Amino acid sequence: MKLKYSRILLKFSGEVLMGKADFGWDMSVLQQVAEQVKAIREQGVEVAIVVGGGNVFRGGQVQSKSIQRSTADQMGMMATVMNGLALRDVFESIGLKSRIMSANAVEGVAEGFNANHAQKCLASGEVLVFAGGTGNPFFTTDTAAALRGIEVGADVVLKATKVDGIYDSDPKKNPQAIRFSQLSYSDVIQQNLQVMDLAAFALCRDHAMPIRVFDMLKDGALNRILLGEDEGTLVTTGD
Ligand code: UDP
Numbered sequence: 001m002k003l004k005y006s007r008i009l010l011k012f013s014g015e016v017l018m019g020k021a022d023f024g025w026d027m028s029v030l031q032q033v034a035e036q037v038k039a040i041r042e043q044g045v046e047v048a049i050v051v052g053g054g055n056v057f058r059g060g061q062v063q064s065k066s067i068q069r070s071t072a073d074q075m076g077m078m079a080t081v082m083n084g085l086a087l088r089d090v091f092e093s094i095g096l097k098s099r100i101m102s103a104n105a106v107e108g109v110a111e112g113f114n115a116n117h118a119q120k121c122l123a124s125g126e127v128l129v130f131a132g133g134t135g136n137p138f139f140t141t142d143t144a145a146a147l148r149g150i151e152v153g154a155d156v157v158l159k160a161t162k163v164d165g166i167y168d169s170d171p172k173k174n175p176q177a178i179r180f181s182q183l184s185y186s187d188v189i190q191q192n193l194q195v196m197d198l199a200a201f202a203l204c205r206d207h208a209m210p211i212r213v214f215d216m217l218k219d220g221a222l223n224r225i226l227l228g229e230d231e232g233t234l235v236t237t238g239d
Helices: 014-018 027-041 069-093 115-123 141-151 185-190 198-206 221-226
Strands: 007-012 046-051 098-102 127-131 156-161 182-184 211-215 233-236
Touching (some): 007 027, 014 027, 014 069, 027 046, 027 069, 027 221, 046 069, 046 115, 069 098, 069 127, 098 115, 115 127, 115 141, 141 198, 182 185, 185 198, 185 233
Parallel strands (some): 098 127, 156 211
Antiparallel strands (some): 211 233
């Protein structure tokens, strides 16, 4: 069967990896994520991942005059490296070839990101985990996902969240909330829908990079997306 995408950029927030825990990692979630990635790798899909760090540390949390925001953000970027290392090992533990690349190399821990090298690694079947965000303070890992997706020539940015798509109102508060199956970039702006932060969204829009918001922990969701089924919400140019 022909799959809809051959190279994807998956974005997990730290919150997804935290599962029901208050901090850090829920190992059963990491395992579940890895099994889903393995299932699509076995169908030949090339997988690059951008991982957040909010389950460990967010720069904006620091309310101290003694620690500068840019330093706090560097700490946040280090948190994403911790998540990336965990993911890399869980992937390898189930037989996937995997590599971590960080925006800023961490000697002896994670090599630096290089788009050309990354594309070659993806083509050879490695699952790549991009950590360290964009490498710059005042950005988010959503922006890193948009950026890396464009840089490695992914067909789509798949943003994994705890909600299975974009709704017209908060589905946790309103049981009548309706999920959009497809939206255009301008619909998102006009209706002020929360998809990604503005910098990330603008990058995707300007480069016509489709974004799909979905729930990674919903059984088989990733596979259904690859088969072109109605899963989550797809944001495109709308043409
Ligand atoms: N961060 C940053 N620059 C980046 C990406 C991340 O400074 O390009 C820092 C920032 O402090 C952020 C933290 O890393 O709060 C964790 O990233 P993010 O909040 O995006 O993680 P997520 O919410 O996806 O878990």
